[in-house]
Amino acid sequence: MTMAVSLPILVLDLAEQRYSCHACGNCCRDFTVQLRDEDIERLDRQGWKAELGFEPWVEFRGSRFLRQRSDGACIFLQDDGLCRIHARHGLQEKPVACRSFPLSVMPTADGPQQGLNFACGSVQLNKGAAMATHLADLRRIAEDAPETVGQARAVALLPGREASPLELRALAGVLDQWMGREGASIATRIDGLAWIAQALRHAKLASVKGDRFLELITTIVATLEDELEADPVGAATERQERMLRQAIFMRTEDPRLDRMKADGFLRTAWRQWRRQRAFLKGSGTVPDLRGFAHGVRFQEAEFIPNPLHDAAEGHDEPIDDLVTRWVRARLRGARTWGAGYYGFSAVEGLSALCVDVASAAYLARVHAAGRDPAANRVMFADMAAAVARIDRTAGRAPWLATAGERLRLSFLSLDDGLRRTCALHPCGVEWR
Numbered sequence: 001m002t003m004a005v006s007l008p009i010l011v012l013d014l015a016e017q018r019y020s021c022h023a024c025g026n027c028c029r030d031f032t033v034q035l036r037d038e039d040i041e042r043l044d045r046q047g048w049k050a051e052l053g054f055e056p057w058v059e060f061r062g063s064r065f066l067r068q069r070s071d072g073a074c075i076f077l078q079d080d081g082l083c084r085i086h087a088r089h090g091l092q093e094k095p096v097a098c099r100s101f102p103l104s105v106m107p108t109a110d111g112p113q114q115g116l117n118f119a120c121g122s123v124q125l126n127k128g129a130a131m132a133t134h135l136a137d138l139r140r141i142a143e144d145a146p147e148t149v150g151q152a153r154a155v156a157l158l159p160g161r162e163a164s165p166l167e168l169r170a171l172a173g174v175l176d177q178w179m180g181r182e183g184a185s186i187a188t189r190i191d192g193l194a195w196i197a198q199a200l201r202h203a204k205l206a207s208v209k210g211d212r213f214l215e216l217i218t219t220i221v222a223t224l225e226d227e228l229e230a231d232p233v234g235a236a237t238e239r240q241e242r243m244l245r246q247a248i249f250m251r252t253e254d255p256r257l258d259r260m261k262a263d264g265f266l267r268t269a270w271r272q273w274r275r276q277r278a279f280l281k282g283s284g285t286v287p288d289l290r291g292f293a294h295g296v297r298f299q300e301a302e303f304i305p306n307p308l309h310d311a312a313e314g315h316d317e318p319i320d321d322l323v324t325r326w327v328r329a330r331l332r333g334a335r336t337w338g339a340g341y342y343g344f345s346a347v348e349g350l351s352a353l354c355v356d357v358a359s360a361a362y363l364a365r366v367h368a369a370g371r372d373p374a375a376n377r378v379m380f381a382d383m384a385a386a387v388a389r390i391d392r393t394a395g396r397a398p399w400l401a402t403a404g405e406r407l408r409l410s411f412l413s414l415d416d417g418l419r420r421t422c423a424l425h426p427c428g429v430e431w432r
């Protein structure tokens with residue numbers, strides 16, 4: 001049952017971002033789709049069980065998900081790349097998550113806010129219509145999922161220090177301005193983001209409130225470039241590198257529910273443990289990642305220069321543009337803290353965003369090494385594949401909402417860890 005939504009929805013304020021669906025079908029190959037009760041009712045009404053001989057969904061730990069084929073794609077994905085439910089019954093009959101993607105709506109203190117997921121190829125390539133043209137789709141999402149326009153829960157600045165809507169708005173605005181700054185390289189802007197996350201984590205913010213907080217963050221950003229120049233980022237420690245690889249493992253977990261059910265808890269846990277161990281060790285072969293070549297060695301990937309650094313050298317404007325739009329869309333689109341990111345505080349969410357960028361930069365090198373081992377460069381397609389892999393889980397993977405992840409973020413905020421992992425191996429590592 002849907003309800004009429006009269007609340008205005010805040011459009012993603014990112015003039016340079018565009019999107020229209022080009023029906024590539026990638027989201028149908030790459031996502032585990034959780035179903036709502038209304039989705040199940042619709043699928044039942046459409047009579048798929050009789051046609052397929054089994055339910056089109058699987059139940060896992062109390063939730064229901066669209067069944068996947070053995071290659072991980074949705075069972076309704078046709079050879080022509082289109083959706084069988086859509087073709088037969090129309091868009092409105094598809095599960096809510098399918099007809100929403102890559103758009104999202106999140107409750108914030110300022111009202112429901114439009115967000116955008118960068119796992120969509122059209123979003124990455126910036127192809128399609130302006131954000132403001134999707135209002136009808138947003139309204140439909142809000143009607144299908146009323147919680148998206150519900151009362152926003154309070155968001156903390158840091159655990160124990162509540163943030164006012166004004167402070168959150170100002171923080172997002174200032175960070176976004178920093179990310180959109182012209183003349184500063186992408187490496188510098190990401191370094192600045194990490195610097196701010198670290199500084200806010202350790203600032204005594206309990207009594208710095210309202211206008212004083214606004215003054216503080218405005219001053220930080222006004223002097224940030226000088227600050228970064230005076231305090232150049234150093235090399236990551238072995239432990240920080242290990243933490244980053246562990247964060248990558250967490251961000252690229254790819255649950256195949258049918259397989260997990262068939263294998264049972266023990267085999268699944270064993271497989272996950274082995275993957276995690278391989279990432280922690282960081283030697284030998286990178287565990288398989290969907291959409292990436294098999295058999296890439298960690299050393300081959302680390303031989304390739306960090307794409308953020310490379311883009312900063314003016315080698316790759318499209319990479320700079322992609323990362324800039326991605327980060328700004330996360331900040332502007334309520335996908336960095338609060339309801340759009342596991343209810344995290346603003347500073348924890350900002351730290352997680354920095355780790356996402358560092359993870360994507362690392363994964364892009366893995367992708368580049370698998371695409372052409374002889375080429376010593378990350379191309380746009382490598383970065384796009386990596387950003388898709390990371391943004392796909394952001395805000396929708398319950399295992400990233402745990403105390404373990406929060407501890408990791410806290411650890412990486414020490415000793416320049418966020419900055420150092422974002423700038424990891426700028427020119428690549430020559431392994432002997």
Ligand code: SF4
Nearest residue numbers: 021022024025027120
């Ligand atoms: S990935 Fe994007 S462009 Fe492709 S089908 Fe999904 S929404 Fe459409």
